[in-house]
Amino acid sequence: MAETVTPDLLPAAVPVQEQQDKPESDLEPGFLVICWNDPVNFMDYVTHVFQMVFGWPRKKAEFHMLQVHEQGKSVLARESLEKAEHYVHQLQKYHLHATMERDE
Amino acid sequence: MRTSREQDKIVCQMGRREKDLFLELLSLYPRTPPAPRALSKNSVLPDAEASQRMLDEALAEQRVQNRQLLQQLMLDLARFQVRPTGMKLVLSEADTEWLLQVLNDIRVGSWVILGSPEDPHALDELTEETVPSVWAMEMSGYFQMHLLKALTGD
Numbered sequence: 001m002a003e004t005v006t007p008d009l010l011p012a013a014v015p016v017q018e019q020q021d022k023p024e025s026d027l028e029p030g031f032l033v034i035c036w037n038d039p040v041n042f043m044d045y046v047t048h049v050f051q052m053v054f055g056w057p058r059k060k061a062e063f064h065m066l067q068v069h070e071q072g073k074s075v076l077a078r079e080s081l082e083k084a085e086h087y088v089h090q091l092q093k094y095h096l097h098a099t100m101e102r103d104e
Numbered sequence: 105m106r107t108s109r110e111q112d113k114i115v116c117q118m119g120r121r122e123k124d125l126f127l128e129l130l131s132l133y134p135r136t137p138p139a140p141r142a143l144s145k146n147s148v149l150p151d152a153e154a155s156q157r158m159l160d161e162a163l164a165e166q167r168v169q170n171r172q173l174l175q176q177l178m179l180d181l182a183r184f185q186v187r188p189t190g191m192k193l194v195l196s197e198a199d200t201e202w203l204l205q206v207l208n209d210i211r212v213g214s215w216v217i218l219g220s221p222e223d224p225h226a227l228d229e230l231t232e233e234t235v236p237s238v239w240a241m242e243m244s245g246y247f248q249m250h251l252l253k254a255l256t257g258d
Contacts (some may be wrong), residue, residue, distance in 0.1 A: 009115040036145075036199040039222055042245065044252050045208065052201065062118055085143070085155060089162050092141055095212040 029103075031084035033077040035067050036097040049094045050076070053087060078103060105247065106256035114200050114254045116193040121193035129243050130174060133206050134167045135213025170206055197255065204251050207244040214241035 035046075043065055050061035054076065067074035076098075077087055084100040091098035105126075106117045118126060140160045149155055178184050183199065185192040195203065214237040215224055224241060227234060252258075 010241070029128055029151075034145075039224055040220075040241075041208070042248065042252075044256075044258075045204070045248060046253055048204075048256065073227070081150060085158075088143060089159055092159065092163065093166055095136065095208045099142060099145045101144055102149070104147075 029078045029080055029083075031079055031081050032075050032101045032103050033079060033084050033087045033091075034099055035064070035068050035074050035076055036099070037072045037093060038097045041096060043069060045094075046096060049091065049096055053090045053094070069070055105250045107250050109254065109257075110194075112196065114195045114251075115191065116195065116196065116250070116254070118193075119190040120188075123186070125243060126191070126247060127178075127242060129210060129247070130178075130206070132210050132213075132240055133171065133174060135210040135217070137163065137213065137216060138167070141154065169211075169225065172203070173202065174206065200251050200255055204248060204255075207248045207251070211241050211244040214238070214244070 016070065035050075046068065047058065047061045047065045050064055051058060052055055054061075056064075064074045064076055076091075079087065088098050088100050105122060108115050108117075140156065141163065143149065143156050143159050144152070177199070183194050185194070215221070217237045218224065218227065218234060218241070221227060227238065230238060
């Protein structure tokens with residue numbers, strides 16, 4: 001059953017031709033994956049989700065969870081457009097408030 | 105709920121009353137409104153419309169799939185063992201991970217229905233209207249914490 005929902009750590013490889021079609025800026029790690037604070041998700045749950053989605057050790061996941069809790073947000077990753085999108089999808093599937101923003 | 109690990113499985117045992125509450129809670133899924141969730145807060149993204157549509161579709165598909173998986177779980181006698189005294193749930197780690205997402209949908213959805221209060225524990229008053237969502241939010245949190253504890257071994 002739930003085998004199908006085991007989170008992937010990375011998006012599937014993008015075919016070379018498709019990559020060549022994309023503007024170079026989309027392939028550069030110019031997009032930030034940000035998690036925003038909310039008053040409903042448990043701290044332990046958020047830590048666990050970070051571990052699952054990014055494959056982080058617990059200490060790193062806790063560091064970012066506390067940053068979200070205390071500073072209102074945490075930048076979790078700086079990625080290409082496609083990878084950033086993938087991470088936001090994963091985090092939103094867990095109902096965390098996550099978005100991607102241009103790193104300007 | 106009592107949880108334990110048996111080899112690679114997580115076993116959850118509930119008494120009769122707890123089982124009834126658990127089933128009532130799961131019947132609320134999906135609880136989050138199907139309203140789109142923004143992919144970006146402040147940025148104009150390339151192909152923003154298509155990207156947002158992809159996210160909306162992925163989340164909608166997840167709701168449909170989770171509903172089916174919930175039904176399958178309840179019919180699977182090896183994993184979902186209902187007894188006169190209660191219930192035994194035998195879950196793989198992936199099942200548990202998935203159930204956590206389902207329970208969190210109910211928790212977050214109930215909070216949204218309550219108006220997304222800044223402090224969910226300080227609602228002015230409990231009314232006939234708010235009690236079901238407060239109950240669902242708290243109960244899903246209760247089961248979530250047990251599952252998390254079983255997963256992480258804390």
